[in-house]
Amino acid sequence: MDAIVVEGLEKTYGKDTRALDGIRFSVPEGEVFGLLGPNGAGKSTTVRILATLTRADAGRATVAGHDVATEAGAVRRTIGYVPQASGVDREATGAENLLLQGRLQGMRGPDLERRAAELLETFGLTAKADALVKTYSGGMKRRLDVAMGLVHRPQVLFLDEPTTGLDPEARAAMWEELESLAAAERLTILLTTHYLEEADRLARHVAIVSRGKVVVEGSPETLKRELRGDAITVEFDSADSGRAEAVARGIEGVHDVTPDGRRLHLRVDQGAQAVPVILAALDAAGAGVAAVTVSRPSLDDVYLHHTGRDFRADDGDRE
Amino acid sequence: MKVVSQTLYLCGRVLRNLSRQPIWIVVMVVQPMFWLLLYSQLFRRITELPGFGTTSYIDYLTPGVAIMTAFFSGSWAGMGMIEDLDRGVLERFLATPASRGAIVFGRILESAIVATLQALLILLTGILLGATNGGAVGWFVILLASFLTAAGFAGLSHGIALRTRQEATMIAVAQFIGLPLLFFSSLLIARALIPSWMQDLSLLNPVEWAVRSARGEALPGTDWGEMGAFLLLLAAFVGVTTSFATWSFRSYQRTL
Numbered sequence: 001m002d003a004i005v006v007e008g009l010e011k012t013y014g015k016d017t018r019a020l021d022g023i024r025f026s027v028p029e030g031e032v033f034g035l036l037g038p039n040g041a042g043k044s045t046t047v048r049i050l051a052t053l054t055r056a057d058a059g060r061a062t063v064a065g066h067d068v069a070t071e072a073g074a075v076r077r078t079i080g081y082v083p084q085a086s087g088v089d090r091e092a093t094g095a096e097n098l099l100l101q102g103r104l105q106g107m108r109g110p111d112l113e114r115r116a117a118e119l120l121e122t123f124g125l126t127a128k129a130d131a132l133v134k135t136y137s138g139g140m141k142r143r144l145d146v147a148m149g150l151v152h153r154p155q156v157l158f159l160d161e162p163t164t165g166l167d168p169e170a171r172a173a174m175w176e177e178l179e180s181l182a183a184a185e186r187l188t189i190l191l192t193t194h195y196l197e198e199a200d201r202l203a204r205h206v207a208i209v210s211r212g213k214v215v216v217e218g219s220p221e222t223l224k225r226e227l228r229g230d231a232i233t234v235e236f237d238s239a240d241s242g243r244a245e246a247v248a249r250g251i252e253g254v255h256d257v258t259p260d261g262r263r264l265h266l267r268v269d270q271g272a273q274a275v276p277v278i279l280a281a282l283d284a285a286g287a288g289v290a291a292v293t294v295s296r297p298s299l300d301d302v303y304l305h306h307t308g309r310d311f312r313a314d315d316g317d318r319e
Numbered sequence: 320m321k322v323v324s325q326t327l328y329l330c331g332r333v334l335r336n337l338s339r340q341p342i343w344i345v346v347m348v349v350q351p352m353f354w355l356l357l358y359s360q361l362f363r364r365i366t367e368l369p370g371f372g373t374t375s376y377i378d379y380l381t382p383g384v385a386i387m388t389a390f391f392s393g394s395w396a397g398m399g400m401i402e403d404l405d406r407g408v409l410e411r412f413l414a415t416p417a418s419r420g421a422i423v424f425g426r427i428l429e430s431a432i433v434a435t436l437q438a439l440l441i442l443l444t445g446i447l448l449g450a451t452n453g454g455a456v457g458w459f460v461i462l463l464a465s466f467l468t469a470a471g472f473a474g475l476s477h478g479i480a481l482r483t484r485q486e487a488t489m490i491a492v493a494q495f496i497g498l499p500l501l502f503f504s505s506l507l508i509a510r511a512l513i514p515s516w517m518q519d520l521s522l523l524n525p526v527e528w529a530v531r532s533a534r535g536e537a538l539p540g541t542d543w544g545e546m547g548a549f550l551l552l553l554a555a556f557v558g559v560t561t562s563f564a565t566w567s568f569r570s571y572q573r574t575l
Contacts (some may be wrong), residue, residue: 051414054575081414087407091336102326104417106321148411237540270339 001065002026003156003188004033004050009059011212014163019045021212025192027205032182034203035192037298037313042212044084047158050190051081064155067202077105080149084160086141086276094125094144097133098166112151119147123177133254138177139170143177146307150181156188163198170187171198178202194315196299208303210314215306224297228255230271230285231301232278234264237288244287251281260310324401328411329425333399334432343550345440347433351388351441355380358507359448370511381445381452381508382533388441389465390501390526391435393472394493396430404484413572423564427473434469438462457536460546464533467553471525476558481567500526525556531560 002022004027011020020042026290027033050063052072060067073142089096098116100261105209107115120126125141133141142162149157154237157261162178163171179202182189193199199206200220216223236244248266253274254265271294297300303311337343348485357375366376373379403409412422442450442458452458476493483489501518504527512519521527528549 012562048575053413054412077414079414081411083407083410083414085407085410087411087496089332090406091409092332094331096335100328100332101411101415104325104415105411106416199365 001016003029003031004061004063004190006046006050006061007059009046009056009061011042011054011056015049018212020049020059021060023209023213024218025207025214026226027188028196029188030186031205032178032191032203034199034206035190035209036196036203036206036303037209038311040291041194041209043129043161043209044196046209047081047160047190047192050075051079051158051230053081065238067281069280077152078155079083080152080154080157082145082149082157082159082162084164086145088133088141088144088148090130093130094120094124094136094157095129095130097144098148101148102151106282113260115151115153119150122181123147137170139166142166142170142174146177146181148176150185151315153185154187156190159189160190161192161194163195166167175201196303200299206299208299208306210303210307210309216302220299223302227265227267227297227301227305229269229297231275231295231297232268232271232274232276233293233295234263234266234268234282234289236289237260238262242316243285244282246279247281247285247287251278254278256305258308259303265304267297267301267305271295320512322421322424325417325421326424326428328573329417329421330428330432331427332427334438337429337433347392347437348440350445351384351437352381354387355384355441355444355448358384362498362507368507368509372509374449375449377445377448377450378452379509379534380507381441381450381558382464383530385438385441385443385461385465386526386529386533387501388437388467389529390472390497392434392437393430393469394475394476394497395477396426396469396473397489397493398486399490400426400477400480401486404481410575412459419568420565423477423561423568425560426477427470427564430473431466431470435462435466438465451540453536460536460550461533464529464550464553467550468525468529468555470482471556471560474557474562474564478560478563478567481564481571484571499522499555503527504530504531525553528552528556 006026007024008022009020012018021047023042037043049056050068051063052068052075055069062068063075064078068075095116098119099112102112102116117168120129123146125140125144128136128140133144140215146162163174166174191203205219207214207218244264245257245259248254248264253268258265272284275292275294279289300311358380362376366374366379371379438461442461454459477493480489483492503517504525505513506526532546532553533542534547
């Protein structure tokens with residue numbers, strides 16, 4: 001059974017800010033699913049609709065079999081929600097935050113206390129359990145956030161940008177926590193991220209979201225495999241790559257050519273063998289090449305391939 | 320009942336956080352006492368004017384300062400709601416099955432409890448300064464009126480907070496509504512000395528209802544019927560503003 005089903009959700013803020021434009025995907029039970037996309041692609045809006053915090057204008061969604069619009073109460077009992085903007089009470093201790101969260105979820109007494117102690121242990125917060133959250137580091141606060149989302153043993157956990165704002169070390173630690181979590185508890189996790197490595201590392205399946213729609217969906221491996229071979233990026237001295245594009249398209253073994261300002265992204269079967277051929281052809285055509293890089297396909301390339309736009313550029317112009 | 324226990328948990332959270340802010344506690348305890356001392360000295364001879372019904376201004380003033388303090392406690396309550404809203408705490412609560420009402424009731428109850436404790440301290444200070452306020456029944460009514468006043472204005476404050484969602488706007492509104500209400504009442508001065516058009520208008524003012532009920536027993540010839548009527552009006556005020564706050568909460572949710 002699918003733990004999350006999203007069918008054609010639409011949402012417009014104000015008059016013409018179209019956040020969701022018919023997004024659809026589904027997540028099988030017990031799986032870690034990544035919604036990947038730049039800032040402003042509609043990931044958070046989707047999660048907020050699934051967590052019953054806001055309503056869609058059109059479309060339908062269910063979580064653990066409950067309709068998010070008509071059975072909000074049942075949905076809230078089965079989900080854990082870790083919002084992007086934290087939401088822990090800074091003036092309370094870690095333990096107090098966990099206990100209150102549990103009580104609001106209807107837990108009581110020794111069961112709740114045991115569960116809180118267990119989560120503090122799991123997330124390495126036992127030593128700081130009785131310290132006020134405002135004395136926590138960013139990474140500790142984020143781990144408490146996740147622990148709070150888990151206190152009532154939800155079936156589905158929503159993690160909205162779990163590592164945004166963390167330093168690389170804290171991010172790596174969080175990834176480890178989340179990996180062991182996904183393995184230990186039988187939990188469906190919907191993760192949103194604008195870090196390609198994060199989706200690649202944690203999610204069994206990803207849906208790439210752009211402008212309120214799913215552009216492509218699949219396992220990171222499949223998506224990367226569909227892009228046959230290696231990625232080659234050629235950078236030119238001047239912005240005049242128009243002729244170079246045509247030349248590149250004519251070279252045998254080059255599958256994909258995407259111009260991107262002064263750069264040209266190519267896809268070839270064997271990077272090492274193709275580079276000399278490409279350089280010779282471009283040189284013959286008189287295009288001044290400044291730099292060439294060869295890389296194994298990444299989700300970055302998947303994004304570029306399916307949207308025709310560079311991920312980082314899309315991410316940047318929305319922030 | 321679920322709503323009741325959740326209200327108590329959420330109220331407990333705010334009270335506990337408050338108890339960790341020593342400066343706030345000092346301010347909340349010292350300031351009302353300061354008002355009581357200051358006014359009782361400043362206006363000491365005012366009861367020589369006719370119309371007070373008592374020659375002890377401290378008797379007259381103690382219930383007034385208790386109500387004024389409760390009024391302020393309630394009026395500023397919305398600031399806490401804005402902080403929860405800004406920090407995402409509110410959103411986290413909303414993603415749980417907790418009753419939406421409990422989130423508002425917990426905050427209103429907190430203001431009412433704080434104001435009652437403050438009223439108790441004011442009363443003790445007043446008694447030390449020589450106030451009698453009619454003994455146990457009078458004291459109880461002062462505490463009850465303080466509780467209701469803080470709850471009523473807290474409901475209004477949270478409602479406004481959830482609509483404006485900005486601290487600066489919230490402060491402006493509280494000042495604009497707040498101060499006139501204090502002065503449109505017999506809080507500091509005998510009713511008989513107020514111009515009659517103000518007397519009439521003040522009957523629409525919840526602060527006046529609170530002051531009149533809290534003070535009822537202190538004055539000779541206690542009119543129990545009138546005291547009861549004002550307390551009922553005050554309770555109705557709490558009902559109306561609490562509904563306003565929950566209604567504002569729903570409209571806030573719709574904007575998410």
